[in-house]
Amino acid sequence: MKSSNQNRKTGLMHTLVLCFLGLCSPLASGQESAQESALETSRRIADKVIRETSFEYEMHPMTYNAGIIRFSMKQDAFTNQDAESVSFARAVLQADEETKGYLGLAFSGELALFLNGKELFRGSSNAVELKEYTYNRYSFGEKIPVLWKKGKNTLLVKCATGKKASTVVVLPVNEMDEKLLQVNALPATPETANSHWLTCGPWTPTAENGDSAGGSGMKQAFPPEDAFQDHFMAGKKTMTWQLEETPLLRQLVVAETNSYTRDPYADWHYANGGTMLAILSLHQATGDPVYLDFVKNFATNILENDDYFRWQYFNLQAMRGSLHRINRMTMLDDSGGPALPLAELQRMDRQSKSYMPLLERNFAYVMKGQERLEDLTFSRPEPKPATVWADDLFMSLPFLLRMAEIKGDPKLYDEVARQVIQFNKYLVDAESGLYFHGWYDKQQENTPVRWGRANGWIIWATSEALLYLPEKHPVYKKILDIYRKHMTAIASLQDASGMWHQVLDHTETWEESSCTAMFTLGMARGARMGWLKKAYGEKALKAWSALQNKIQDDGTVVDICRGTGIGDDVEFYAGRKRFDHDPRGLGAMITAGCEISLLESQ
Numbered sequence: 001m002k003s004s005n006q007n008r009k010t011g012l013m014h015t016l017v018l019c020f021l022g023l024c025s026p027l028a029s030g031q032e033s034a035q036e037s038a039l040e041t042s043r044r045i046a047d048k049v050i051r052e053t054s055f056e057y058e059m060h061p062m063t064y065n066a067g068i069i070r071f072s073m074k075q076d077a078f079t080n081q082d083a084e085s086v087s088f089a090r091a092v093l094q095a096d097e098e099t100k101g102y103l104g105l106a107f108s109g110e111l112a113l114f115l116n117g118k119e120l121f122r123g124s125s126n127a128v129e130l131k132e133y134t135y136n137r138y139s140f141g142e143k144i145p146v147l148w149k150k151g152k153n154t155l156l157v158k159c160a161t162g163k164k165a166s167t168v169v170v171l172p173v174n175e176m177d178e179k180l181l182q183v184n185a186l187p188a189t190p191e192t193a194n195s196h197w198l199t200c201g202p203w204t205p206t207a208e209n210g211d212s213a214g215g216s217g218m219k220q221a222f223p224p225e226d227a228f229q230d231h232f233m234a235g236k237k238t239m240t241w242q243l244e245e246t247p248l249l250r251q252l253v254v255a256e257t258n259s260y261t262r263d264p265y266a267d268w269h270y271a272n273g274g275t276m277l278a279i280l281s282l283h284q285a286t287g288d289p290v291y292l293d294f295v296k297n298f299a300t301n302i303l304e305n306d307d308y309f310r311w312q313y314f315n316l317q318a319m320r321g322s323l324h325r326i327n328r329m330t331m332l333d334d335s336g337g338p339a340l341p342l343a344e345l346q347r348m349d350r351q352s353k354s355y356m357p358l359l360e361r362n363f364a365y366v367m368k369g370q371e372r373l374e375d376l377t378f379s380r381p382e383p384k385p386a387t388v389w390a391d392d393l394f395m396s397l398p399f400l401l402r403m404a405e406i407k408g409d410p411k412l413y414d415e416v417a418r419q420v421i422q423f424n425k426y427l428v429d430a431e432s433g434l435y436f437h438g439w440y441d442k443q444q445e446n447t448p449v450r451w452g453r454a455n456g457w458i459i460w461a462t463s464e465a466l467l468y469l470p471e472k473h474p475v476y477k478k479i480l481d482i483y484r485k486h487m488t489a490i491a492s493l494q495d496a497s498g499m500w501h502q503v504l505d506h507t508e509t510w511e512e513s514s515c516t517a518m519f520t521l522g523m524a525r526g527a528r529m530g531w532l533k534k535a536y537g538e539k540a541l542k543a544w545s546a547l548q549n550k551i552q553d554d555g556t557v558v559d560i561c562r563g564t565g566i567g568d569d570v571e572f573y574a575g576r577k578r579f580d581h582d583p584r585g586l587g588a589m590i591t592a593g594c595e596i597s598l599l600e601s602q
Contacts, residue, residue, distance in 0.1 A: 038544065038600065039285055041551065042593030045586060046279050048555035050294050052581075053265040054253040055301045057322070061246045063194040066136060066319045067179040070169040071197040071244045073109075073159050087161045087201025090241065092186045093172065095148040101180040104140035104173045106130040106317075109166030113144075114156040120144060128167055132319055133330045134382045135565070137177040140169075148172070148183050161202045169317050188243055198241035249312060250305075252322040259556050259581040266301055268326040270337025270395055271563075274587030277340045277398070278594070280348075285594045299342050302326070303354060331380060332370055332395035335362040343402035350406070363403050366396055367415075373441055377422040383566050386441035388426045390454035393419060393461040401468040416465055417475045423458065424482045433489025434504055438566045447566050450504045451573050453584070456518025459486060460588065463522045466531060480531060487532060490519050491539055498546030502561060502573055509574045513550045513559045514585030517592045520544050524595035528602055537599055544596045547589065560585035 073087045103120070105113070110124040121144055129141030159166040172180040185196040252264035265272055276295045283291035305323065312318050313327035325334040339362040346355045371386075373379050378392045397416050404412035426439040429450065437454040438447040462483045469476055493504050499511035500519055520543040527537030550558050560582040567573055 038593040038596035039282070041548065042278075042282050042590045042597075043286070044555035045551065045557060045589050045593075046282050046291060046555075048259070048581065049265055049275060049279070049583075049586060050290070052255065052258040052260070053294075053298075054255065055266050055297060056253045057250045057305075058253055059248045060251050061194065062249050062316070062318060062321075064320060065317075066132075067184075068138075068169055068171045068317065068319055069185045069196040070167065070317050071157075071199060072165060072167045072247075073161050073199065073201070074165050074245075085161055085202035085204045087159050087166075087199060087203075088239075089157045089159070089168065089197045089199045089244070091155045091170075091188070091196050091198075093148070093153045093155060093183050094186050095150055095153060096182045098150045099148045099180065099182045101146055101148060101183065102173050102175075103144045103146045104138055104169075104171040104177070105142040105144060106140045106169040107142075107167060109164060109168075110160040111166060111168065112158040114158070115146065116149065116154055120146070128169060128317065130169055130317060131330065132328050133177075134380055135331070136179065137382060138171060138173065139177065140171075140173075143173070143177075146172070148180075152186070153183075159201075167317070192243060195244055195246055197244035199244055200239045200241050203239060247316045247318070249316065249318050249321050250308065260579055260583070262579065263583070264322065265583060266298060268302060268323050268334075268338045269583070270333045271583035271587070272298075273338040273340040274394075275583045275590070276587075277344055278587040278590035280341060280344050281591055281594045285597060295341050296345065299345055299355065302342075303358060306358065329362070329365050329369070332366065332378060332392045335365045335370070335395075336397075336399035337395040338362075339399055340402070343399055343406065346406050347402050359403070359406070362399070366399065370396075375422060376418060377426065378419060379441065384440050384442060387566065388423065388439040388441065389566065390423065390427055390435050390437055390451075391457045393423050394457040397461040398464045401464055405468070410470075413469055413473055416469065417473060417479060420462055420465055420479050420482060421475065427458075428486075432505060433485055434493075435486070447568070449567060449570055449573055451564070451567075452500055452502050452504050452512050452515030453518070453561060453564070455486070455490060455504060456515040456522075456588065459483075459490065459522035460518050460591075462486070463525050466529070467525070483526070483531065487523065487526060487536065491523070491536065494519075494539060494543065498542040498544075500543075502576070503570050506570050506574070509570070510578075511546075511559065512561050512578075513547065513557055514561060514582075514588055516543055516547060516550075517585060517588035520547065521588060521592040521595045524592065524599045528595070528599045540596065540599065544592060547592070551589075556581050557585055557589050 069091060071089050073089065105121065106128045107125050108128050112119060113121040121142065125141055131139045133139055155170070157168050159168070172183040174180050187193050188195045188198050252266050254261050254264045263269060265275070276298055279291045280295050283289070306326065309323040310327050313324055318324060325338065328334050339359060342355045342359055346352060346359060371379050371381060373386060373388070377388055378396055379386050379388050380392070397419060400412050400416050404410065427435040427446065429436055432450065434450040435455050435458050436446040437449055437451045440447065462479065465479055466483060469479065494500060495507065495511060497511060499516045501507055502509040502512040520540050523532065523536045523540035523543070526532035527534055527540060552558065558580050559578050561584070562577045562579050562582060563584060564573065564576050
């Protein structure tokens, strides 16, 4: 029997020859147009991605920043930099009701903080200590207990600004470090929806303020309640409030005419990583250099702008916006998933050195930075501490398999095998053979729903393991058995239409495109590689035929479930929005077409 890689390469060359001769066959189901092969369908989808991807940037004022509000108080060029001086900033936060919580505070410089006229905090810091350690949860340098009164709460920050600038970042949070939803910052003026701070200063304390001459502006007796007024006296000057300076951020351009406008296709994102990997598979299947050049441009754009966006993220605290995930890098969604196309490009061209620094950065995080359970299974700190997510098998394994080949490190195959087996241990439902979306390790219980795409990520990742793991690996047969049992369970729930449902065992939920595409590629790959019986190939063909009804004439794929956290009931998943041409389904669709073509060419 040929090795997996030999079979894969042979299948690709066979398809290239057939397509060159114009002999790529239509689908056996008869529902697909006889004029369009599976590869041509994949081309339509990929071509739309290419048309709607821009590598251009525009400068925009910082708007939404995950609820965080920040200001930076610069030194005044006309103030004696050796003198003690003080500046103020003021923000108003609205509480729906009296609420206990915390104020997350990160800052550089020396400051005193007052809430509703009472001192809340005083201290100094050399650097802004702020980290988003998982989706929308932040660790701050300071986490201060607060009782928010119902209605308006005025926050006053008093900064020492004579010798250096100050930066202040705040966010009302709950015990789990998430934004406190009942408390929201109000615009500083009705006309500036995204500006929250008013600032004034710097001013130098004098004896006329009640200070002793030369006294410290932070320690003097200047009553802070005066600074809550619309204007106040500082020496002989009347100080008035000015609108904060809003930073300008560089952002990738997304045309309003695109089908999908929530995120740019050129951004660093796990879904884009899967899409670009699929487009490389399309290049390998067709030999068309357009697809290779496009993914190379994608990678070049990331590499050439990496330094700037690191500065923007860490210096301007731009927690959202273009390429923020590459610098957040606190989960597999930010590392192994998005890095896939760079790893594949490096695998295809070993002489290239440009991808390695970024690949090594991501590799170090996956192997040493990602949270794990005690048995080393990948986990996340949300929605509960130590949660195993089915999604993370795909966010890690395909990347590690390519890095094993690039680095020539067979120990990485052991890591891949461990994760496949452990995810199966924690997530599989013994009764149905399906995978639950998650496992709460602290509670020792599964999340209750068998979500379609969660199972799809598992299937895609496990099929990648079977493709790239050496067949002589000690647990290769065990992984093959895991894959076969999962496929048996999946196949039993295929709808008469050929599709699978958003929640697999709830036929009242809608037919979902991304999970169907993932199962299609997994079945087609398994049938052509001999891992599954030929009957699975027929099921893959039926599913591919059904997917044609989800593709519009211009290549737009519909009925793709949006990004989804772990839910506690079927209704949560059933109510998720669907976005046209969402990248979370495009990689699977394109890859499924390539796999169907390989299957038909045998």
